[in-house]
Amino acid sequence: MELRRANRIAETLEQLVFSGEYRNGERLDEHKLAEYFRVSRTPIREALQVLVSSGMAEQIPRRGVFVRQPGPVELMEMFETMAELEAACGRFAATRISEAGLQQLFDANQNCQQAIEEQDHDRYYAENEVFHHAIYKGSANSYLEKQALQLQNRLKPYRKIQLRFRGRLAQSMAEHESIVAALQDGDAEKASDALRRHVAVQGEKFHQLIASLNT
Amino acid sequence: MELRRANRIAETLEQLVFSGEYRNGERLDEHKLAEYFRVSRTPIREALQVLVSSGMAEQIPRRGVFVRQPGPVELMEMFETMAELEAACGRFAATRISEAGLQQLFDANQNCQQAIEEQDHDRYYAENEVFHHAIYKGSANSYLEKQALQLQNRLKPYRKIQLRFRGRLAQSMAEHESIVAALQDGDAEKASDALRRHVAVQGEKFHQLIASLNT
DNA sequence: GTCAATATTGTTGTATACAATTTGTAGATT
DNA sequence: AATCTACAAATTGTATACAACAATATTGAC
Numbered sequence: 510m511e512l513r514r515a516n517r518i519a520e521t522l523e524q525l526v527f528s529g530e531y532r533n534g535e536r537l538d539e540h541k542l543a544e545y546f547r548v549s550r551t552p553i554r555e556a557l558q559v560l561v562s563s564g565m566a567e568q569i570p571r572r573g574v575f576v577r578q579p580g581p582v583e584l585m586e587m588f589e590t591m592a593e594l595e596a597a598c599g600r601f602a603a604t605r606i607s608e609a610g611l612q613q614l615f616d617a618n619q620n621c622q623q624a625i626e627e628q629d630h631d632r633y634y635a636e637n638e639v640f641h642h643a644i645y646k647g648s649a650n651s652y653l654e655k656q657a658l659q660l661q662n663r664l665k666p667y668r669k670i671q672l673r674f675r676g677r678l679a680q681s682m683a684e685h686e687s688i689v690a691a692l693q694d695g696d697a698e699k700a701s702d703a704l705r706r707h708v709a710v711q712g713e714k715f716h717q718l719i720a721s722l723n724t
Numbered sequence: 725m726e727l728r729r730a731n732r733i734a735e736t737l738e739q740l741v742f743s744g745e746y747r748n749g750e751r752l753d754e755h756k757l758a759e760y761f762r763v764s765r766t767p768i769r770e771a772l773q774v775l776v777s778s779g780m781a782e783q784i785p786r787r788g789v790f791v792r793q794p795g796p797v798e799l800m801e802m803f804e805t806m807a808e809l810e811a812a813c814g815r816f817a818a819t820r821i822s823e824a825g826l827q828q829l830f831d832a833n834q835n836c837q838q839a840i841e842e843q844d845h846d847r848y849y850a851e852n853e854v855f856h857h858a859i860y861k862g863s864a865n866s867y868l869e870k871q872a873l874q875l876q877n878r879l880k881p882y883r884k885i886q887l888r889f890r891g892r893l894a895q896s897m898a899e900h901e902s903i904v905a906a907l908q909d910g911d912a913e914k915a916s917d918a919l920r921r922h923v924a925v926q927g928e929k930f931h932q933l934i935a936s937l938n939t
Numbered sequence: 940g941t942c943a944a945t946a947t948t949g950t951t952g953t954a955t956a957c958a959a960t961t962t963g964t965a966g967a968t969t
Numbered sequence: 970a971a972t973c974t975a976c977a978a979a980t981t982g983t984a985t986a987c988a989a990c991a992a993t994a995t996t997g998a999c
Contacts, residue, residue, distance in 0.1 A: 513785050513982070539951075549984045554951090555773065562777035570728050571951060571990055586867035590812070593868070597808035652801035653808070656871075728952070754981075764954040769981090786960055786981055 515555035518546055522556055526565050526576050527666050533578040537566065564663070581719045587664055588712030594657045595644065596705035599688065602647030603697040613643040614689050621685065625678050633678055634669065640685060644704070647692070671714035681707070730770035733761055737771055741780050741791050742881050748793040752781065778878070796934045802879055803927030809872045810859065811920035814903065817862030818912040828858040829904050836900065840893050848893055849884065855900060859919070862907070886929035896922070 522542075525531060537560075542553045557574045560566040568574045579587065602610075617640040624633035641661065645654040671677065684707040691700035737757075740746060752775075757768045772789045775781040783789045794802065817825075832855040839848035856876065860869040886892065899922040906915035 515982085540949095550951090551983055551985090554770075555982095558770065558773050559777070562774070573951070583867060586865045589816070589865055590868045590871065593808070593812035593815070597805070597812075600808070601804070650801045650804055652798060653805045656805065730952085755979095765981095766953055766955090770952095788981070 513552075513555075514546075514548060515552035516559075518542075518548070518552055519556035519559040521546075522560055523563075523565065526560065526578075529578075531576045533576060533580075535576050536573045537576060538573070581716075584664075584667060585712055585716060587660065588667075588708070588715060591657075591660050591664055592705045592708035592712065594653070594660060595641065595708045596701040597653060598645050598648040598650075598657055599692070599700035599704035600648075600697045601650055601653070602644050603692050603695050603700040605649040606644075606647035606692055610643055610647045611689070611693060614640060614647075614692070617643060618682075618685050618689060621682055625682060630672060630678075634672060637672075637681070644688075644692075667715060668711055670718060671711050674714050674717075677714065680710075684710075728767075729761075729763060730767035731774075733757075733763070733767055734771035734774040736761075737775055738778075738780065741775065741793070744793075746791045748791060748795075750791050751788045752791060753788070780878075796931075799879075799882060800927055800931060802875065803882075803923070803930060806872075806875050806879055807920045807923035807927065809868070809875060810856070810923045811916040812868060813860050813863040813865075813872055814907070814915035814919035815863075815912045816865055816868070817859050818907050818910050818915040820864040821859075821862035821907055825858055825862045826904075826908060829855060829862075829907070832858060833897075833900050833904060836897055840897060845887060845893075849887060852887075852896070859903075859907075882930060883926055885933060886926050889929050892929065895925075899925075 522537075531537070537557060539550045539553050539557070542556075543550045546553065557566065557568075560576075561568045561574055565577060566574045567577045606614075617636050620636040621633055621640065624630075624636055638661075642658070645657045648654060672681075684703065688700060688703045688707060691703050737752075746752070752772060754765045754768050754772070757771075758765045761768065772781065772783075775791075776783045776789055780792060781789045782792045821829075832851050835851040836848055836855065839845075839851055853876075857873070860872045863869060887896075899918065903915060903918045903922065906918050
């Protein structure tokens with residue numbers, strides 16, 4: 510349980526921004542937020558700083574802080590970067606992951622398979638996350654792991670969409686298999702490439718979606 | 725010029741932490757800092773939050789914020805991650821960098837060479853930075869670029885050390901040449917590998933230094 | 940009616956006052 | 970002597986008050 514109200518407020522605000530409650534460029538009014546959360550401006554300002562430092566809002570001195578939803582271009586850039594981070598995790602994990610870690614990957618994959626058979630998208634999504642987190646941890650580089658987790662979290666709302674593409678689940682599953690195979694073989698290059706492609710596809714699917722909306 | 729005092733204070737504090745003015749684990753006393761900077765606690769607290777969010781300090785609720793100098797293990801992890809980020813930049817830059825960007829790399833390299841001949845370590849350091857920044861920009865991915873710049877900045881105080889290694893400058897220079905060659909050829913794999921090794925060496929040199937201190 | 944100068948209002952940045960929690964210490968008790 | 974308790978001191982977290990600045994509205998001249 511979080512003790513500081515400011516942190517709780519920051520979390521809530523993050524959720525609100527994620528869920529698209531606030532439009533892009535909208536100003537986050539300190540007074541109104543203070544009133545809404547029934548606190549003074551002080552904890553609100555601290556919470557806003559958290560949003561700013563995570564890139565979810567922009568602060569203009571003497572003007573205020575404004576929500577900053579990433580546009581299509583920046584989103585693609587973030588997906589690209591995510592792909593590279595995961596590729597890096599895979600590269601390290603290939604030679605460093607433990608037996609227990611590999612077992613986790615097996616289990617997660619099995620659960621993914623089961624979720625597909627049950628057409629349970631939400632469960633697939635959850636187990637997919639377990640799978641990727643296990644790879645981050647398998648890199649045995651906690652700094653890299655933290656960076657990967659952070660960016661993955663920021664992309665969360667946008668990744669959910671692409672899983673709805675027809676046939677994507679099965680394809681994704683197949684990619685998982687080849688990733689695990691590469692890790693098992695200790696083939697750093699193969700694991701890295703497989704993960705890069707696996708994540709890059711998500712960006713491409715997202716790109717398709719955007720393009721289809723603009724036509 | 726920065727308008728908010730809190731931001732100026734944050735910058736100054738970063739410098740102080742970087743320069744080792746504060747020991748690891750030392751508490752950053754709000755009252756004392758407020759007195760030192762001749763401001764109230766409010767801007768101090770905002771500045772401290774900046775340090776916390778950048779990972780240079782840790783906040784324990786109701787206890788205070790404590791400086792958090794990365795230990796040898798975390799530093800190695802950060803160097804590894806930096807190598808992967810630069811490898812990613814190189815991968816993208818190989819197919820995306822502009823003619824102007826390539827020219828910048830040539831110029832920076834020439835200036836590096838000159839700095840070596842003049843035994844001017846500081847100038848080499850500066851031009852080396854220009855070289856790497858040009859590659860980040862060449863990736864044509866501003867999100868990745870920002871991440872690379874951020875981590876590079878955090879590693880700055882530790883990279884300066886390794887350049888003092890005997891013969892490192894000449895070797896580094898040679899690596900730069902092969903990086904540029906790969907980028908010019910548009911060979912993503914080669915550029916990526918060359919950059920990864922180039923940066924990884926820095927981590928290894930640092931590791932050597934640590935090891936030599938512990939014996 | 941338009942433009943400029945100025946007053947007004949609203950918002951952020953900073954200072955200060957107060958509340959809540961933790962830490963350290965002195966004294967009592969066993 | 971050791972430990973527990975109660976109180977005091979110190980420190981952070983929050984609320985409020987004030988100051989500085991930006992945006993807007995108003996007034997006056999032309």
